[in-house]
Amino acid sequence: MSARRQSPWVVLSAILVYIFLYAPIVVLIVFSFNSSRTNVVFEGVVNQGPCGPFFWYCEFFKNDDVMDATRNTLTIALTSTFFSTIIGTMAALALQRYNFRGRNASETMLYFPIVTPEIVMGIGILVLFSASFGWINSLLALAPDRRLTMGMGTVIVSHIAFSIPFVTLVVRARLHGFDNRLEEAAMDLGANELTTFRKVTLPLIAPGVLAGAMLAFTLSLDDFIITFFTTGPGATTLPIYVYGLLRRIVTPEVNALSTIWILVVLIVVGISQWFQNRE
Amino acid sequence: MAELAVELRNVWKRFPGPGGEVVTAVRDVSLKIADGEFFALLGPSGCGKTTSLRMIAGFELPTEGEVFIHGRPMGKTPAFQRPVNTVFQSYALFPHMTIGENVAFGLQMKKVDKGEIQRRVGEALEMVRLAGYEKRKPKQLSGGQQQRIALARALVNRPEVLLLDEPLGALDLKLRKEMQLELKKLQREVGITFVFVTHDQEEALTMSDRIAVMDAGVTLQVGNASEIYEHPNCRFVADFIGDTNFMDGTVAEVDGSKARVVLTGGMALWAHIPKAVIVTPGQAVTITVRPEKMHLRPSADEINQLTGRVTDIVYIGTDTHYGLVLNGGQAIRVREQNYSPESRLLAREGEEVIVRFSVDAARVLTE
Structure with a gap:
């Protein structure tokens, strides 16, 4: 094959697409060093206090509300990732291994939430929780301080729910072409089901499982809509907190927070990609 | 017969088919495999040979019947508790482990101590002539080498029976021929019973002490290579093993183990009746004669002499193949060995010739 010279128009349009994609992020990062309190005009790099240009980053670390929100976000993301990875991987293995009645239907149903508008899922989950909590609270006649309410629990449960199909999808892709004979070979050599899973199946699908976990983690980290409906x-x-801030005033503190956030997501996605591409 | 290593007693296997129907993969199969034997399950794909092997391994359980290993009924014993090991067609080497770890896997499962494992892994690799490959990964090895590692991984456990599922299927022809002899030699050395699944009749004839020919879930004939080749008991076996001619006719007369058969077209011949076959005069039968047992060279003292016309002559070096149409319209092939220059000049295309063969070379088959 001969090397083809790219038309300058193709290169130009590619550059424009990338500018379109990344300009907002660049602007966001630049404004996190702004000396003005507003996000309208860039008035030069801030240099204030012991942190110098990273003034807004320090401000945000001093903010208890932000730190609380960060802690909540990480707790929710880690917990929901843990459970959705286990459940999603189990589902992928079952779909791969067994040829049961209604397999195709259950697979389609599993992926359906991915294409369902999140707002619909959010409202659905809200109605489900409030209706069932109300029913349980009145049935058990619980004291006001022991009533079931929306909070961390409901957010975690709903994050687990929406992450499962994504994990299954990623693990299924990894399982595609998995040689079942490898498991049979392990059993043939004297490994029981559990040992076979631990020594053969899991190491072989681990890159897929990790990639699925990373995806679940980032989805949970930046989810707004479903969290908005299920939080208490x-x-x-963090997304809920930032949204709250925006309704008052957008300070460079928000930009600093967002910049850190982008870095975290970038790292997680990078690791996930690396695992997925690894053989 | 020596002690039985494996016995299948009236084993059936039924699977639910894709459309909800029941597929019978194995029908009432009974086999007795002696200790130390090299036994082949031979048949076309879908004949139930692999399912039979998988039931011995424990990957499938019989729907009916019982599998015995050294006299012990296996019942629902899972694969990991059976004293057998398998060599898979795809080798199924663990890609994330080194060769050493692959071969050591079975011994680790048995909790053999580390020094012993290391010693036996070394021995096993030496046995398959791949000593020093411990640190490599399966992907770095050629197909033939992977095949030998799969063999070492199974044999290192000293199983009572080694099961081989088309282990040479993925190798090219030359390597396959080498491995056939190597496997045979290895089996003699280790003295372990080998049960071997193949669809390649030549491979089965080359390697096995005894062969079970299977078709449509049934064992048709069990015997050693020459029994199966020389004394096929049915049309399928005669056809599947080697080349053969079939001629249709009707039994005219039965004389002990011989029958006089009148072929379609009027010519008559005498043929041997195999033990398993019962015929009566008037019955429609098939006569099978191997092409190398038919001759164009004239001889006065043969009873069976048929006339026909040569339609084609193919010279293939060691032999010359003559295509004939008998008077009466049945097409046959005759194979003459080229031990002298004349053998390729026995007849010309279009010439009328006489084909002769012994009574024992012709066999009466009813199915």
Whole structure:
């Protein structure tokens, strides 16, 4: 094959697409060093206090509300990732291994939430929780302080729910072409089901499982809509908190927070990609 | 017969098919495999040979019947508790482990101590002539080498029976021929019973002490290579093993183990009746004669002499193949060995010739 010279128009349009994609992020990062309190005009790099240009980063680390929201977000993301990875991987293995009645239907149903508008899922989960909590609370006649309410629990449960199909999808892709004979070979050599899973199946699908976990983690980290519907007092996450801030004033503090956030997501996605591409 | 290593007693296997129907993969199969034997399950794909092997391994359980290993009924014993090991067609080497770890896997499962494992892994690799490959990964090895590692991984456990599922299927022809002899030699050395699944009749004839020919879930004939080749008991076996001619006719007369058969077209011949076959005069039968047992060279003292016309002559070096149409319209092939220059000049295309063969070379088959 001969090397083809790219038309300058193709290169130009590619550059424009990337500018379109990354300009907002660049602007966001630049404004996190702004000396003005507003996000309208860039008035030069801030140099204030012991942190110098990273003034807004320090401000945000001093903010208890932000730190609480960060803690909540990480707790929710880690817990929901843990459970959704286990459940999603189990589902992928079952779909791969067994040829049961209704297999195709259950697979389609599993992936359906991915294409369902998140707002619909959010409202659905909200109605489900409030209706069932109301019913349980009145049935058991629980004291006001022991009533089931929306909070960390409901957010975690709903994050687990929406992450499962993504994990299954990623693990299924990894399982595609998995040689079942490898498991049979392990059993043939004297390994029981559990040892076979631990020594053969899991190491072979681990890159897929990890990639699925990373995806679940990032999805949970930046989820707004479903969290908005299922959160309660004391369960404010970073996206919810930022949204609250924006309604008052957008300070470079928000930009600093977002910049760190982008870095975290970038690292997680990078690791996930690396695992997925690894043989 | 020596002690039985494996016995299948009236084993059936039924699977639910894709459309909800029941597929019978194995029908009432009974086999007795002696200790130390090299036994082949031979048949076309879908004949139930692999399913039979998988039931011995414990990957499938019989729907009916019982599998015995050294006299012990296996019942629902899972694969990991059976005293057998398998060599898979795809080798199924663990790609994330080194060769050493692959071969050591079975011994680790048995909790053999480390020094012993290391010693036996070394021995096993030496046995398959791949000593020093411990640190490599399966992907770095050629197909033939992977095949030998799969063999070492199974044999290192000293199983009572080694099961081989088309282990040479993925190798090219030359390597396959080498491995056939190597496997045979290895089996003699270790003295372990080998049960071998193949669809390649030549491979089965080359390697096995005894062969079970299977078709449509049934064992048709069990015997050693020459029994199966020389004394096929049915049309399928005669056809599947080697080349053969079939001629249709009707039994005219039965004389002990011989029958006089009148072929379609009027010519008559005498043929041997195999033990398993019962015929009566008037019955429609098939006569099978191997092409190398038919001759164009004239001889006065043969009873069976048929006339026909040569339609084609193919010279293939060691032999010359003559295509004939008998008077009566049945097409046959005759194979003459080229031990003298004349053998390729026995007849010309279009010439009328006489084909002769012994009574024992012709066999009466009813199915």
